[in-house]
Amino acid sequence: MSQTSKQIRLAKRPTGMPEQDTFLFDENEVKEPAEGEVVIRTLYLSVDPYMRGRMIDAPSYVPPFELNQVITGSVIGEVVQSNATNLTEGDIVIGSYGWQTYYTANETEVRKIDQTIAPISSYLSILGMTGLTAYFGLLDLGEPTEGETVVITGAAGAVGSVVGQIAKIKGCHVVGIAGSDQKINYLTEELGFDEGINYRNTDDMTAAIGRACPNGVDVFFDNVGGDIADAIMQHLNKYARIPLCGAISSYNLEGVDQGPRIQTQIIKKSARMQGFTLGDFANRFDEGTKALAEWLREGKLTDRVTVVEGFEQTPEAFLDLFRGKNIGKLIVKVAEPEVSK
Amino acid sequence: MSQTSKQIRLAKRPTGMPEQDTFLFDENEVKEPAEGEVVIRTLYLSVDPYMRGRMIDAPSYVPPFELNQVITGSVIGEVVQSNATNLTEGDIVIGSYGWQTYYTANETEVRKIDQTIAPISSYLSILGMTGLTAYFGLLDLGEPTEGETVVITGAAGAVGSVVGQIAKIKGCHVVGIAGSDQKINYLTEELGFDEGINYRNTDDMTAAIGRACPNGVDVFFDNVGGDIADAIMQHLNKYARIPLCGAISSYNLEGVDQGPRIQTQIIKKSARMQGFTLGDFANRFDEGTKALAEWLREGKLTDRVTVVEGFEQTPEAFLDLFRGKNIGKLIVKVAEPEVSK
Numbered sequence: 001m002s003q004t005s006k007q008i009r010l011a012k013r014p015t016g017m018p019e020q021d022t023f024l025f026d027e028n029e030v031k032e033p034a035e036g037e038v039v040i041r042t043l044y045l046s047v048d049p050y051m052r053g054r055m056i057d058a059p060s061y062v063p064p065f066e067l068n069q070v071i072t073g074s075v076i077g078e079v080v081q082s083n084a085t086n087l088t089e090g091d092i093v094i095g096s097y098g099w100q101t102y103y104t105a106n107e108t109e110v111r112k113i114d115q116t117i118a119p120i121s122s123y124l125s126i127l128g129m130t131g132l133t134a135y136f137g138l139l140d141l142g143e144p145t146e147g148e149t150v151v152i153t154g155a156a157g158a159v160g161s162v163v164g165q166i167a168k169i170k171g172c173h174v175v176g177i178a179g180s181d182q183k184i185n186y187l188t189e190e191l192g193f194d195e196g197i198n199y200r201n202t203d204d205m206t207a208a209i210g211r212a213c214p215n216g217v218d219v220f221f222d223n224v225g226g227d228i229a230d231a232i233m234q235h236l237n238k239y240a241r242i243p244l245c246g247a248i249s250s251y252n253l254e255g256v257d258q259g260p261r262i263q264t265q266i267i268k269k270s271a272r273m274q275g276f277t278l279g280d281f282a283n284r285f286d287e288g289t290k291a292l293a294e295w296l297r298e299g300k301l302t303d304r305v306t307v308v309e310g311f312e313q314t315p316e317a318f319l320d321l322f323r324g325k326n327i328g329k330l331i332v333k334v335a336e337p338e339v340s341k
Numbered sequence: 342m343s344q345t346s347k348q349i350r351l352a353k354r355p356t357g358m359p360e361q362d363t364f365l366f367d368e369n370e371v372k373e374p375a376e377g378e379v380v381i382r383t384l385y386l387s388v389d390p391y392m393r394g395r396m397i398d399a400p401s402y403v404p405p406f407e408l409n410q411v412i413t414g415s416v417i418g419e420v421v422q423s424n425a426t427n428l429t430e431g432d433i434v435i436g437s438y439g440w441q442t443y444y445t446a447n448e449t450e451v452r453k454i455d456q457t458i459a460p461i462s463s464y465l466s467i468l469g470m471t472g473l474t475a476y477f478g479l480l481d482l483g484e485p486t487e488g489e490t491v492v493i494t495g496a497a498g499a500v501g502s503v504v505g506q507i508a509k510i511k512g513c514h515v516v517g518i519a520g521s522d523q524k525i526n527y528l529t530e531e532l533g534f535d536e537g538i539n540y541r542n543t544d545d546m547t548a549a550i551g552r553a554c555p556n557g558v559d560v561f562f563d564n565v566g567g568d569i570a571d572a573i574m575q576h577l578n579k580y581a582r583i584p585l586c587g588a589i590s591s592y593n594l595e596g597v598d599q600g601p602r603i604q605t606q607i608i609k610k611s612a613r614m615q616g617f618t619l620g621d622f623a624n625r626f627d628e629g630t631k632a633l634a635e636w637l638r639e640g641k642l643t644d645r646v647t648v649v650e651g652f653e654q655t656p657e658a659f660l661d662l663f664r665g666k667n668i669g670k671l672i673v674k675v676a677e678p679e680v681s682k
Contacts, residue, residue: 060609061579225604238402247604257605261598263566263588267616268401274614275607 304328495564645669
C-alpha cells in the first residue's frame with residue numbers, strides 16, 4: 001500500500017523569534033522498506049530549545065539543520081511494517097528522524113523501548129535526552145553533596161525539573177527560578193523544591209536569591225543565562241560549581257548578548273563553570289537511564305509532560321518553549337499506537 | 342640600639358587607578374625582639390596586581406587591607422637580630438609583612454630560604470607565589486597535553502611567562518599575548534614561545550588569534566580578561582580548559598565591566614572555566630616549589646625579574662604593573678644583605 005508522510009521542513013533561517021514562515025509543511029510518499037528496514041508511524045515527537053541553535057548556520061556542537069530538509073529531533077514511533085530481523089510490527093521505538101508522521105528507517109537507526117518501565121512518552125522526557133541531561137549535568141559537573149544549596153534556572157522546564165528532584169534525592173537545599181506562580185507552586189508543592197522564585201514578579205532578583213539561599217550557592221545549574229544568571233553569580237560560595245546547560249534567554253536575541261563580565265566573580269570564589277552537552281556522556285547513557293528509571297519506579301521522581309495534540313501544532317509547540325508555556329517536558333502527540341494495542 | 346623602620350600605609354581606598362595619595366609614608370621604631378622573635382631587615386619586596394583588589398573594601402578571597410595599616414605582601418629579608426632558637430643573624434627569610442624596611446617577627450611567621458638553589462630574589466618570583474600560581478593553574482586546571490595549543494594573556498608578566506615556559510616543557514604550541522614588541526620578542530626569542538601577539542598594535546585580535554592558533558585553543562590561561570579574552574573565546578576547541586588567574590584589565594575600572602556574555606560559547610565547546618587562587622593549593626606548595634626549582638636547575642625555566650631600586654619607589658613600581666612596564670616579575674630592591682655577605 002502506498003502511504004503519505006507529512007513533514008515539516010526548515011523553510012528559512014530565522015532572525016529573532018521564529019515565525020510560522022520559518023516552517024514549511026510538505027508531504028511525500030513513504031518509501032517501501034528494503035531489507036533491514038522498517039516503516040515507523042510517529043506517535044510522539046519532541047520539541048526542544050536546543051533546536052533553535054540548529055536553525056542558524058553557525059558552528060555548534062551539532063551541525064545546523066539544512067534548509068528545506070525535515071527538522072530532526074527525537075521521536076517515538078510504532079513499527080507498522082517490517083523487513084528487518086530484530087523489529088516486528090507493533091514494536092515501539094525511539095529515533096531521531098524528526099518532524100514527520102512516517103519514516104522508513106534502517107533497524108539500526110532506532111532502538112526498541114521497554115514499555116514496562118514507564119509510559120512510552122517518558123522516553124522523550126525523563127528517560128530521554130532531557131532526563132539524562134539533568135542527570136549527568138547535575139551529578140558529574142555539579143557534584144552536589146548533602147546540605148549544599150542548588151539553584152536552578154528554567155526550573156520548571158524539562159531539564160530543570162529533573163535537576164531539582166535529583167538534588168533533593170541528594171539531600172540538598174533546592175531553589176528553583178521560573179516564570180509564573182503556577183510553575184513555582186508546581187516546584188514547591190509537587191516536586192519538593194525548598195524555595196521558588198517567580199522572576200517575572202520579582203524586582204530585585206539579587207536580594208530574592210539572597211533570601212532563598214541564606215548559606216550561599218554551591219551549585220548553580222543554568223538553563224537560562226542573562227540577567228537572572230548575573231544575579232545568582234553574586235551569591236556563589238567558595239568552590240561553587242556552575243554546570244551550563246543552556247542559555248534560553250539569548251536564543252532569540254538579535255545582536256550580541258551583553259552583560260557584566262563574570263570572570264572576576266569566578267576567580268574570587270575559585271568557582272568552576274562548565275559547559276556540556278548530552279553527547280559528552282554518550283558512553284554512559286545506560287547508567288543514567290537505569291538510575292532514572294529506578295528513581296521513577298521508587299516514586300522519587302515525577303515525570304511531568306505537557307502534551308500538545310496534533311502534528312500540525314508542532315511549530316506552535318516549539319515556539320511555546322520560548323514563551324515559557326510548558327511545565328516539564330513539552331512533547332507533541334501525533335497518533336495513538338494501533339498495532340500494539 | 343634603636344632602629345627606625347620606614348613603612349608604607351594605605352591612606353585611602355582608591356577608585357580607578359591608585360595615585361600617590363593612596364599611599365602614606367611613615368616611620369616607627371623597630372620593636373626589640375622578645376623571646377622567639379627576630380628583627381628582619383627587608384632586602385626585596387613584592388608588588389603584585391592582586392594587591393589592587395585588597396585596596397577596596399569588598400569581600401574577596403583575601404580580606405581587604407585595613408586603612409592606615411602597612412600594606413602587606415611577600416618580602417625577603419635578612420635576620421639582623423635574633424632572640425629565637427631556629428634563626429640566626431644573616432639568615433635569609435621570606436615572610437608576608439609587606440611594605441616596611443624592618444620588621445620584628447616571631448620566628449614562626451617567616452621561613453628560611455635555601456640560597457643554593459637560585460638567587461634569593463627568585464623566592465619572590467619563580468619559586469614564590471607567581472611561579473606556584475603558574476604551576477598549579479596551568480597543570481591542575483589547564484591540564485595541557487602534548488601537541489595542544491595554550492594561549493596566555495599577560496604572557497610577559499610574572500605568572501604568564503612561567504605558564505608559557507611550563508607549557509613548552511609539556512610539548513604544547515604556546516601563544517603569548519602582551520602589550521609591546523619588546524615583550525613579544527622576549528617571549529619568542531628568549532622563552533621559546535611559538536607565537537606572540539602585541540595586542541596594542543593589532544586591530545583585529547580575533548583574526549590574529551586565529552592565525553596564531555591554526556588548530557584552535559585547548560587551554561586559555563587568562564590573566565587579563567576584557568576584550569582580549571573575548572577574542573580568544575571565539576577560538577576554543579571542544580573541551581577547552583580556561584584557568585582564570587586574573588583580570589587585570591578590570592582592576593582599575595570604575596563602574597561595571599561589560600562585555601558579551603560568554604556562556605553560550607562555553608556550552609557549545611563543553612569548555613571548563615575555573616577560577617583559582619594560590620591558596621587553593623596551600624598543601625602542595627612543596628611539590629610545586631620542588632618541580633620549579635628542578636626545572637630552573639636544568640635550565641628549562643628562565644626567571645626574569647624587573648628590579649626597581651629603592652623602598653621609596655614602591656608605590657610607583659606597583660602602579661607600573663598596570664601600565665604594563667614590567668617584563669617578568671616586578672620586585673623592589675630595598676637593600677643589600679649585610680650580615681650574610
